[in-house]
Amino acid sequence: MQHLHMPTPVAGYPQGGPQGGPSRPATPVPDMRRLYGLQGQASAPPKRSSSPGHAAFAYHLPQFQQVQPEAPMPRPIDPSELVKGQQLDYWSDHFQCWMPAIITDVNNESGGVCLNVKPNAFISRSDQRRKIRSRTIPNAQQVATAQSIVQQEQVEPVAEQIFASAAKSKDRPIPAEQVPHLGAYLDGLLGLVGSQVHLTQSRSGSGLVLDEFKRVFWELLQLQQEISVQAIPRFSIDSFKEGDPWKKYTKGKELGHGTYGFVYLANDKHSKQVRAVKEISKEKLHGDMQAMKKEIENLTHLDHPHILKLYEVYSTQDDVFLVTDFCPGGELHGHISNAKKTRQDIPMPWIAEAMQQLMQAICHIHVRGIIHLDVKSQNIMLMPSQKTAAFFGKGDAKDARCSTFNSKPHVVVIDLGIAMHFKPGDYRGNRPMGTPMTMAPEVWWGEITPEADVFSCGCVFFELLCGEMPFRVKFAGNFDDVVKFWRQKPRPAWQYVSGASRDVKDLLEGMLLQERQRRPSASQCLASKFLKDASAPKQTGSLNESSRQRLIKRLASVHCRSVLYKNIAMKIAQDWPPNQMPTFKQLFNEFDVHGNGSLATESLKATLMKRGVDEAEASRAAVAMNLSQDKDAINWTEFVAACIDLSQPEFEPKIFKIFQDADADRDNLLAASDLMNTFPQGNKYSLETAATVFRDLTGRDAQKDRGARMDWSTFYKHLQSCALNGVEEPVLAKTQWDVFIGGVTDAITNVTGAYFSNEAKPQKSGNGAIRFPGECVPQSMEDMLKTLADMGFTDRELNRSIINEKGGSLSDDVIDAIMQRSSGR
Structure with a gap:
């Protein structure tokens, strides 16, 4: 196939408007915690310590001046930031300050965006340069300042110092006209935006009094710590x-x-x-x-x-x-071609499951503001699942021709080499990109929107149904010829799918519409009857209710776990293949009501409440799961990290490896600085967070006691006990595998999971053979050879010889030996 590859209720605010003129509607004073994506209430401010040293305390703060609120500066917005759920700063002409905001909607045609602070009005593209910018993040010095104030119990004296400097006295209120200057000062001190709005919520008619300022100052300190110090950034690659x-x-x-x-x-x-x-x-x-x-x-x-x-x-x-x-199942295209050659019909439930997974992936890509531009069956890979029970049909699973389609699919979208960020309102004039046979018509004349991917997915859908392409596009290098072809409004080759059901035809016809404006979005496709029926729970492979409740309890108590615990869980979650946890994926799909691969915090909270979780607990859990704190949603890896139970013994080797990797001087003891190595790459505040974690676990201040160290026992016991915080049962499951394995389990967990992840320790069976959780015993030589072939090891004689040498069953030793010999080592 030719490829074209070109480079919460809120307090009211007094009405405004000229005297005698029509009154304006009251402008609400926003809840700053909610605007920052945080739920629940701040705790009460700490009382002044009785320590005599505090009486003469004077914190070294920047001198208070009448700082003017920062005027909006024209600056372009990265198109990747114009996506639903993205957190930004918004310039409020009413409050005359920047304030935190979240994008709630984007108009793809005009490029306008709607924010939660202005829910009924779109900000046009021309106004965006002045009104919105990237979210302000506290820098390391601002975080260290706030931490020092809190840890040294200086919140009250520092608040008094700032108040006295602004009011010229602690005994009189700060007048209303001075509040904006104070807000701008606090923004600069703590690295926040919108402190002025927070102060406005608290002042009375006579101005802002000291007691109210102390409360606000404490809440701002807490808010900054929640935003920064406990933020665990999503995995990224900053450099090679x-x-x-x-x-x-x-x-x-x-x-x-x-x-x-x-x-x-x-x-x-x-x-x-x-x-x-x-x-x-x-x-x-x-x-x-x-x-x-x-x-x-x-x-x-x-x-x-x-x-x-x-x-x-x-x-x-x-x-x-x-x-x-590693996707040993190969390209979807190859399986479709083989089915066509052997006159094998692909079961409709398999097609529905595969298409649902594909559209979920594409929906997630679009939510992140990206267009794939080259969706085709060659760019869709399959993960192994040939060791599952027959799922869709009665075919013999040992028959190579039908084994793929008798097993539950796990598709993986690849090749984002020509993908591009979508520019709402500015999507015309692009150069055509993609594979001619699956490119949407409008792409040929330079209109590239997310709906182009939907058309390409429709071509894959058509191919799955009949093995043919819906349109025969001939491209020999002349763009005008192809544009002319599409201007003639050719009809798809409907005769190939004439036997399909009405639900199938309805979805397919919509996806292949040549008029872009009438074509459904990826999320609308997921809501179609055909794909919704595919997600209906099946008796085979359903997450049983006991396991579901255990996982929900873990999710509901995630806020009870420490920063260190979340870091370790995140490291483990980042390192597992996607189909290793079928029960996690099933629960994630149940929570993902929009099918876009991310769980909005409000939606997650609502889902937890439907499952019996208390509202306050659900709010705290939803915020705690959002480890990256750079968006208003929880992604797949964050969800997995929240589900993981580190008290289970199969995780001990992984945790010990993380401990060893963090131990810079290899003395089997961790200093506070070593703890930084346990944090995901790119954590901006790892030093400050590591010092706090070290003090919490050992009771020693690493800055004052340079020789302070933590041993493996302290490290591991903390994670074990922390795993049970907020959970009633002393042990949730005998092993984590009891949750993983339920009903239909992908081969990667049922048989080959041990080789892909090495999560569980092997156990000796009575005959001395190595056994792994989920392994089908006894296992014939033919089964073992087929399993190895599924994994990509196809030299049957070599594999047979090594299996016999290593005791007659599959084990890590077998995989190691095969890897070494096949590479000539």
Whole structure:
């Protein structure tokens, strides 16, 4: 196929307007915690300590001046920030200050955005340069200042010091006209926006009094700490790692090659997880290096179980290496072609499940403001699931021709090399990009919107149904010829799908509409009857109610866990293949009411309440799950991190490896500075947070006691006890695998999970063979050879020989030996 690859109720505010003129509606004073995406109430401010040293305390603060509120500065907004749920700063002409806001809607045609602070009005593209900007984030010094004030119990004296400086006396209120200056001063001190609005909520008619200011100051300190110190950033790649990946990974067989290089099977030498490593020659890239960096950037913006996950990037003088998920099921296109050749009908439930997963992935891509632009069956990979029970039909699972379609699919969207950020209101005049046979008509004349991906998905849908393409587009290099073809309004080859049901035809006809404005969005496709029926719980493979309630209890109590616990859970969640936790994915889909791969905090709160969780607890949990604090939603990896129970023994080896990696001097003890290494890459406040965590766990101040250290027992016992905080049962499950394995389980967990993740310790059975959780025992040699083939190890004689050498059953030793011999080591 030819590929075209071109480069809460709130207090009222007095009415305004000229005297004698018509009165304006009251402008509400917003709740600042809610605008910052935080729920619940701030705790009461601490009382002044009885320590005599506080009487003479004078904190070294920047001198208070009548700082004018920062005037709005013209500045362009990155298109990637114009997506629903994105947090921004908004300039309020009424309050004359910047304030936190969240985008609630985007008009793709005009480019206008609607914010939660102005719910009934869109901000036009021309006003956006003046009215909105990227969210202000406290810097390290501002965070350290707030932490010092709180930890040294100086909140009250510092508040008195600031108040006296602004009011010239502690005994008289600050007049209303002075409040904006004080708000601007506090914004600069703490790295926030909207402090003026917070102060306005609290002042009386005579002005702002000291007691009220103390309360507000404490709430602002808390708010800043919640925004910054406890924020765990989503995984990102800031720079390439120097060197090649082969010190960390064992290099396996070649999986394929292309224009720019090769793809190899790889095995993490410690975790035993199987990855794919794409080796790209810089020389062959030539001018496409920027396109490769663009693909890397696009992948780091996405977090979804049905989108290829990028784990690491390495770089040498000659090559770049991308470490990604391994998808041994191969391309969807190959399976469709084989089915066509063998005259095999793909079961309709399989198609429905696969299309639902595809549209969920595309919906998530669109929510992040990205358009894929090259959706086709060649860019959809399958994860292994051939070891599951027959799911959709009665075919023999040992028959290679039908085994793929008798098993529950797990599709993965790949290749975002030509993907682009959508520019609402400014989407015309683009160069055509994609594969001609699946490109939407409007793309050929330069109109590129998210609906273009929907058309391409419709082509994949059509191909799944009959093995053919809906349109025969012939492109020989002349764009005008193709534009002329589409101007003639050709009809899809409906004769190939004439036997499809009405629900199928309704969805397919909508997706293949040539008029972009009438074509449904990805989320509207997910709401169609055909795909909604696909998500209805099936008896086989449903998450049982006991496991569901256990997981919901963990989610509802996530706010009870420490920052360190959340960091460790996040590290583990980031490192697992997407179909390793089928029960987690099923629950995530149940919570994902919009199907876009992210859970809005308000929606998550509502769902938890429907499951019996108290409203206040649900609010706290929804905020605590949002580890990155850079958006108004919880993504897939954050959800997984909230579900993980680190008290279960199968996690001990992983946690110990994290402990060892953090131990810089290899003395089996962690200093406060070592704790920084347990935080995800890019945490802006790891030093301050590490000092706080160390003090909480050891009771020692790392700054005063330079020799203070923490041992493994203290570290691990904290995580074990923290895992049970807020959970009534002393033990939720015998092992985490009791939650993972329920009904239909993907092969990666049912049989090969141990080899991909090495999560559970192997146990000796009576005959001395190694057994893993979920392993089907006894297991025939043919079954084991087929399992290895599913994983990409296809040399049957080599595999048979090594299995016999290693005791006659699959184990990590078998995988290691195969990896070493196949790579000639």
